[in-house]
Amino acid sequence: MLYDARDAQRDLITRAAYEVLGRLEGILNYHLTEQLRTLFSTTDRDWANQVLEDLVNLAQTTETKSIEEIALSLHAGVSQVAPIVEKLVSAGLLRGMEMEDGSAAYELAHEYLISRISHTSDAQARKEANSSSRRIWRPGAGTGCS
Numbered sequence: 001m002l003y004d005a006r007d008a009q010r011d012l013i014t015r016a017a018y019e020v021l022g023r024l025e026g027i028l029n030y031h032l033t034e035q036l037r038t039l040f041s042t043t044d045r046d047w048a049n050q051v052l053e054d055l056v057n058l059a060q061t062t063e064t065k066s067i068e069e070i071a072l073s074l075h076a077g078v079s080q081v082a083p084i085v086e087k088l089v090s091a092g093l094l095r096g097m098e099m100e101d102g103s104a105a106y107e108l109a110h111e112y113l114i115s116r117i118s119h120t121s122d123a124q125a126r127k128e129a130n131s132s133s134r135r136i137w138r139p140g141a142g143t144g145c146s
Contacts, residue, residue: 024112025112025115025116028110028112028113028116029112029113029116031091031092031093032093032113032116035088035091035092035093036048036049039087039091040084040087044084047074047076047080047081047084048084048087048088049117050074051070051074051081051084051085051088051094052088052093052094052108052113052117053117054070054073054074055070055094055106055107055108056108056114056117060114060115061111061114062107062108062111062114063107064097064105064106064107065105065106065107066099066103066104066105066106067081067082067085067104067106070085070106085106088106089106092109093108093109093110093113094106094107094108094109095107095108095109
């Protein structure tokens with residue numbers, strides 16, 4: 001799409017073509033849709049969407065998570081989630097990074113994608129459950145004991 005829209009003689013994308021393609025958000029939305037369609041089977045596409053949803057929190061901002069955290073959120077094994085994450089990284093939809101402790105973590109490559117990633121009711125319920133399970137427990141809290 002982007003390559004086809006370029007001015008071939010000058011080998012660049014014109015402002016007019018950029019506008020017609022929907023600016024950056026439109027281009028990234030198209031890229032997301034095409035990558036999900038071409039890289040994944042129907043079943044794996046569902047998993048890929050769930051991974052993307054998991055990296056957007058309830059406040060509609062991106063989160064950085066390890067592969068283990070993603071798998072735990074999705075109630076799946078690392079071996080099931082890892083190939084999906086790797087394809088999303090190779091497609092430029094996720095960015096892999098090294099954390100201070102040397103472990104790998106992932107986040108959305110473009111914050112523009114947040115508005116495109118739909119949150120199913122299952123994703124909302126999963127996020128709310130994960131959010132409440134992360135609350136810090138204090139001895140005596142909520143028990144009437146101190």
